[in-house]
Amino acid sequence: MAVAADVLDELRAWAVPGRSADFPYALVLGHLRSVGKHFLDAELLRLLDEIRRSVAEREREREREREREPESESESVSGAEGRDGPSFLRRFLDVVLDKHDDRYDYPSYTALSLLTRPAPADRHEALRSRDEVLLLLLADLVRFEERASTDTPDAPHDMPPSPELIAKRARLAVRVMEPAALRALPSGVVDAAAVAAVPGRTPGGPLAAEILRTAAPEQALALSASVQPVYVLHDEYLFLRTLQSFETTFTFMSSALATAVRRLDDDRPQESAELVGTVADVLKESLPLFSLLATMRPEAFQTFRTFTEGASAIQSAGYKTFESLCSTPSLARLASSAYTSVPLVRERVVNGQATVQGTWHALIAAHRLDPADDAALRAAADRLESVHQRWKQTHYRLAVRMIGERSGTGYTQGVPYLAAVLDNRLFPAPDRHSALVG
Numbered sequence: 001m002a003v004a005a006d007v008l009d010e011l012r013a014w015a016v017p018g019r020s021a022d023f024p025y026a027l028v029l030g031h032l033r034s035v036g037k038h039f040l041d042a043e044l045l046r047l048l049d050e051i052r053r054s055v056a057e058r059e060r061e062r063e064r065e066r067e068r069e070p071e072s073e074s075e076s077v078s079g080a081e082g083r084d085g086p087s088f089l090r091r092f093l094d095v096v097l098d099k100h101d102d103r104y105d106y107p108s109y110t111a112l113s114l115l116t117r118p119a120p121a122d123r124h125e126a127l128r129s130r131d132e133v134l135l136l137l138l139a140d141l142v143r144f145e146e147r148a149s150t151d152t153p154d155a156p157h158d159m160p161p162s163p164e165l166i167a168k169r170a171r172l173a174v175r176v177m178e179p180a181a182l183r184a185l186p187s188g189v190v191d192a193a194a195v196a197a198v199p200g201r202t203p204g205g206p207l208a209a210e211i212l213r214t215a216a217p218e219q220a221l222a223l224s225a226s227v228q229p230v231y232v233l234h235d236e237y238l239f240l241r242t243l244q245s246f247e248t249t250f251t252f253m254s255s256a257l258a259t260a261v262r263r264l265d266d267d268r269p270q271e272s273a274e275l276v277g278t279v280a281d282v283l284k285e286s287l288p289l290f291s292l293l294a295t296m297r298p299e300a301f302q303t304f305r306t307f308t309e310g311a312s313a314i315q316s317a318g319y320k321t322f323e324s325l326c327s328t329p330s331l332a333r334l335a336s337s338a339y340t341s342v343p344l345v346r347e348r349v350v351n352g353q354a355t356v357q358g359t360w361h362a363l364i365a366a367h368r369l370d371p372a373d374d375a376a377l378r379a380a381a382d383r384l385e386s387v388h389q390r391w392k393q394t395h396y397r398l399a400v401r402m403i404g405e406r407s408g409t410g411y412t413q414g415v416p417y418l419a420a421v422l423d424n425r426l427f428p429a430p431d432r433h434s435a436l437v438g
């Protein structure tokens with residue numbers, strides 16, 4: 001494993017003006033994972049910061065050139081900042097330097113900027129995109145777990161798991177992968193009949209190998225760059241990949257619900273009900289992620305979470321977006337840290353974001369919804385409600401097991417906060433006051 005001095009030498013050589021080698025991602029990541037992001041050397045951080053500044057300057061210069069020649073088919077320099085925002089390298093350095101910059105939070109801890117792209121507008125494409133990213137994340141996790149039993153396990157490698165624990169994790173990961181694999185992978189990779197008979201029996205190693213074998217180079221880079229643990233314990237990899245898998249799912253759920261609102265508005269309630277139903281199905285398929293995460297050893301979690309203070313999924317914009325697209329949260333919830341932790345989502349809600357429930361009720365009030373469509377919507381919303389209640393209950397039990405009476409890293413009291421949100425509903429009964437009316 002490269003020590004800080006070697007990494008410094010390599011980076012200085014890379015940064016010499018005029019050289020155009022690829023950035024040494026593997027070296028930086030290998031070192032980061034061997035010491036933990038919280039423990040990166042101050043000189044290394046300063047050098048990475050300098051590199052980020054010069055990369056940003058180069059990208060601005062290229063952008064100015066492009067603006068001077070607006071008509072030209074300007075050759076896009078691979079990885080350079082374009083109209084899509086900062087380059088991958090800059091986003092990568094922002095994640096590495098989050099603690100150094102005093103900007104560390106949940107999105108930067110989970111490196112979401114390196115993994116998630118806006119969901120495609122087409123709903124089938126959006127699901128496909130979620131499935132592909134989820135499969136990559138979990139395949140990578142299975143590979144990482146399996147390597148823990150070799151002579152050269154990947155970092156972070158302290159507190160390696162037993163062979164039994166490795167096998168259990170692979171089985172649980174496969175339970176989440178199978179439905180996505182059946183949709184997204186060529187037929188035959190997963191045996192549909194066997195899954196229908198007994199789910200969770202597809203051999204994890206070969207499935208993971210097949211998924212990773214076909215990953216494009218930029219996917220492989222994003223996958224590798226998005227594991228930046230704060231410490232050196234094996235189980236933090238599992239924690240990061242589980243959070244990222246849920247985030248990928250929330251991105252899909254948010255985009256599908258936004259489409260469901262538009263379909264309602266266009267008087268296409270059956271399509272809207274189908275979308276809400278798909279959201280319920282995909283969340284249900286994701287629930288075993290909690291069983292997978294429950295295999296994390298509490299003593300490992302309690303050790304590395306000392307260094308994750310300030311990063312909590314209460315800052316998950318994906319989760320709050322999907323929640324607030326179902327119905328407008330109550331005023332009390334909007335004023336609480338549930339929403340003050342996600343200011344951009346809060347702003348959209350306060351600015352009157354349309355919701356499934358609000359649009360649905362407006363159709364009823366305008367006599368634009370027939371009873372059969374109303375029933376289809378009701379059935380889909382009830383399914384989503386009940387899966388979400390299971391999600392919250394499982395999350396609550398996991399938190400009790402992992403942190404007991406300790407406070408949350410998102411500055412709440414911890415478990416009491418999670419107990420209180422169990423009563424909330426995605427589609428509250430109509431007599432309850434909504435936030436922006438009444």
Ligand code: HEM
Nearest residue numbers: 246312313314319338399402408409410411412414415421
């Ligand atoms: C070791 C496992 C976990 C523990 C101990 C845990 C603990 C907590 C705690 C204590 C909170 C309250 C906010 C705070 O102070 O941090 C919270 C909120 C939250 N957690 Fe987790 N969590 C775990 C895993 C997960 C996972 C895997 C996800 C999936 C992304 C997740 C999603 C959320 C969300 C969305 C909230 C905000 C809920 C709301 O505001 O209603 N958590 N968690």
